[in-house]
Amino acid sequence: MELIFLGTSSAIPTNYRNHSAIALKAFGEIMLFDCGEGTQRQMARARLSPMKVDKIFITHLHGDHILGVPGIVQSMAFRGRLKPLHIFGPKGISQFVENIKKLGYFSMSFQIHAHEVDGRTGICAHGPAHEQDLDGSDQRLEEEGKKGSNEKELKRTLNENFNKQDFGRVNKEDFDRELNEELNEKSDEELNDELKRFHEVKVLENENYTVTCCNMNHTVPDIAYRIEEKRNPKFLKEKAIACGVKPGPDFGKLQRGIPVKVGSRTVKPEEVLGAKRVGRKIVYSGDTRPCKQMIRFAENASVLIHESTFDSKNESKAYQTGHSTAAKAAEIAERTHVKKLVLTHISTRYKETTVLEKEAADIFEDSVLAEDLMSLEVERSDR
Ligand SMILES: [Zn+2]
Ligand SMILES: [Zn+2]
Numbered sequence: 001m002e003l004i005f006l007g008t009s010s011a012i013p014t015n016y017r018n019h020s021a022i023a024l025k026a027f028g029e030i031m032l033f034d035c036g037e038g039t040q041r042q043m044a045r046a047r048l049s050p051m052k053v054d055k056i057f058i059t060h061l062h063g064d065h066i067l068g069v070p071g072i073v074q075s076m077a078f079r080g081r082l083k084p085l086h087i088f089g090p091k092g093i094s095q096f097v098e099n100i101k102k103l104g105y106f107s108m109s110f111q112i113h114a115h116e117v118d119g120r121t122g123i124c125a126h127g128p129a130h131e132q133d134l135d136g137s138d139q140r141l142e143e144e145g146k147k148g149s150n151e152k153e154l155k156r157t158l159n160e161n162f163n164k165q166d167f168g169r170v171n172k173e174d175f176d177r178e179l180n181e182e183l184n185e186k187s188d189e190e191l192n193d194e195l196k197r198f199h200e201v202k203v204l205e206n207e208n209y210t211v212t213c214c215n216m217n218h219t220v221p222d223i224a225y226r227i228e229e230k231r232n233p234k235f236l237k238e239k240a241i242a243c244g245v246k247p248g249p250d251f252g253k254l255q256r257g258i259p260v261k262v263g264s265r266t267v268k269p270e271e272v273l274g275a276k277r278v279g280r281k282i283v284y285s286g287d288t289r290p291c292k293q294m295i296r297f298a299e300n301a302s303v304l305i306h307e308s309t310f311d312s313k314n315e316s317k318a319y320q321t322g323h324s325t326a327a328k329a330a331e332i333a334e335r336t337h338v339k340k341l342v343l344t345h346i347s348t349r350y351k352e353t354t355v356l357e358k359e360a361a362d363i364f365e366d367s368v369l370a371e372d373l374m375s376l377e378v379e380r381s382d383r
Contacts, residue, residue, distance in 0.1 A: 001026040001229070001378040003278055003342075006042035007034075010287075010309045011064055017372055018042050020066045022284060022305065024227065026378075027208040032056045033225060033284050039068030043259075049181045050076055055204070055272040058089035058212070059286025060222035061096060066074060070100045077109050084111040088203055088211075090221040091116060105373070110136065115203060117213055117223055179290060179328075183335050200297060207256075208256055214267055214290035214297045219322035224286055224297060229279030232256065239274040280378050283338075287345060289319060290328035294336070299339040302378050308343035308369070311355045326356040330363035339381065341367040 002025040009017030019036020023043065030052045032039070040050055050072050058066055071088070073229060075086065087097055097114040204211040208230055213223040237247075237254045244262040245251065253260050257269045283298040284305040298304045309323035318325050326343055333341035341364050343356060353369050360367040369374075 003282070003305075003376040003378060004048065005342075005344060005372060005374045005376075006039055006046060007036050007373050008344045008346055008370045008374075009064075010307075010347050012348050012350050013038065017346060017348075019068065021068060022344075023048055025284065026229075030140070031096075031227075033063040034059055034286065035068040035072060036064050037067040037071075040072045040157050042372065043072075046375075050077060051081060054083065055088065056087045057225050057284075058087065059092060059284070060090055060218060060220055062220065062287065063090050065286070066096065069096075070103050073100055073112065074104070074106050081110045084113055086113045086115060088115040088213075088304060089117065090223050091155055092221075093117075096195075113179055117201060117203060120160055120167045166199060179292060181234075183292075183331050184294070209319070212297075214293055215286075216286060217291040217292070217322070218287045218289070222286045222288055222322075224295060226281065226283045226301070228281045231277040231279040232273070233275035233276050236240065236272050243267045243271060245272070255335045260376065277382060282378060285324075287322060287374050289322055290322060290332055294332050296336075298332070298336040298338055301336065302381070303340045303376070304333050304336065304338040305344055305370075306332060306347035308356055308360065309345050309347045311350075311359055314347075324358040326369075327363060330360040330367055333360075333364040333367065339366065339368070340376075342370050342376065343367060344370040346370075 004025065006021040006023055007013070007018035009019060010185040013036075018038050018041075020034040021032040021036050021039040022043065023046065024031045024033065025048070030048055032053055032055070033059065035056055043050055047182070052092050053072075056069065058069075073085070086116035087093060089096070091122050094114040094116045094221040097112050101108060101112070115237070130299045200212050202210055202212045202216045210228050210230070212226045212228070214226070216222045216224050232255055235251065240251060240254060241247075244265075245254065245260060245267055250260040252266065254269050254272050259266050260265075261269050281300065282303045283294075283301045285294065285307050286295070287309075294306075307324050308329045309321070310318040310325050312325050314329045315325050315328075318328075323345075330341060331341055341360065343360055346353060346356065346369070357367070357369045360369070
């Protein structure tokens with residue numbers, strides 16, 4: 001299981017950092033998490049074929065996380081792809097996919113299925129205040145449009161709604177106090193109860209892994225993803241042979257939990273399987289303020305990939321723009337007992353990133369700041 005960081009910049013790409021995208025090479029496929037502009041070029045540099053990508057998970061619909069999708073889709077069509085592509089994302093992802101299909105001259109040779117995680121359908125609900133604000137914003141914009149208002153007025157409306165939506169509800173002091181309480185004062189039981197109101201939704205499950213998402217706290221709907229490996233218990237070969245099972249397909253059946261016949265007797269999987277084993281767990285935050293729902297969502301993860309746009313000196317700016325500092329990402333990692341923290345989504349102001357690395361390492365030792373094309377092997381913690 002390998003993570004390849006294809007793009008690690010925030011907002012604008014630089015000479016050294018591309019827009020956000022992470023590839024996960026595992027289970028015989030390549031999954032993409034976010035797909036900023038230029039992702040297919042980064043994949044070529046990392047020697048990863050887009051044709052092996054069947055699933056793209058988008059955290060939110062800001063351009064730096066999605067503008068690589070149209071290009072990659074057109075390249076897939078150009079290469080004559082036939083198998084379907086699944087794109088997961090928050091509210092708006094279906095419309096985004098429809099728009100891609102109409103973009104420029106190209107022939108679609110395959111199906112794209114959009115899987116929308118929509119608060120309004122109750123699949124992955126936002127807090128009610130957030131939901132209302134978003135609805136209001138849509139409606140007001142539509143009304144402004146009907147009145148034929150000019151661009152300046154539209155911008156003013158957008159800004160007003162933007163301010164109401166994100167900064168009017170909770171001021172920074174209250175937000176910090178609440179988060180500190182969650183991080184430092186509350187017991188696990190208290191925390192679990194309180195966090196039940198944040199919906200976690202399983203968006204995908206197969207025999208190898210599950211993918212779950214959870215709403216984060218950005219300036220637009222943003223969802224984090226958690227990929228959990230399913231692991232069978234250890235197969236005790238000697239025991240199976242002692243039960244009369246011959247090496248071959250029957251071994252595989254027992255490993256998958258299916259009983260097999262040996263003469264007149266049935267050998268049950270539990271007779272030849274050891275204790276349960278924990279699979280690897282990867283969590284990716286997308287863009288977000290440090291938020292309390294992440295504490296439960298990322299618990300005991302093998303790797304937490306958390307955005308870290310700013311350092312602590314710019315904490316107010318981080319809050320205003322819906323982002324995290326390296327220190328806050330590290331506090332979350334510490335509280336959730338993850339094994340490794342990877343910082344990404346680095347502001348262009350940091351040509352030299354030592355300040356971010358040091359800030360995180362002072363709080364959580366096993367942290368690393370991602371560089372473009374950095375590869376990370378995700379190890380199992382037991383055999
Ligand atoms: Zn971003
Ligand atoms: Zn964003």
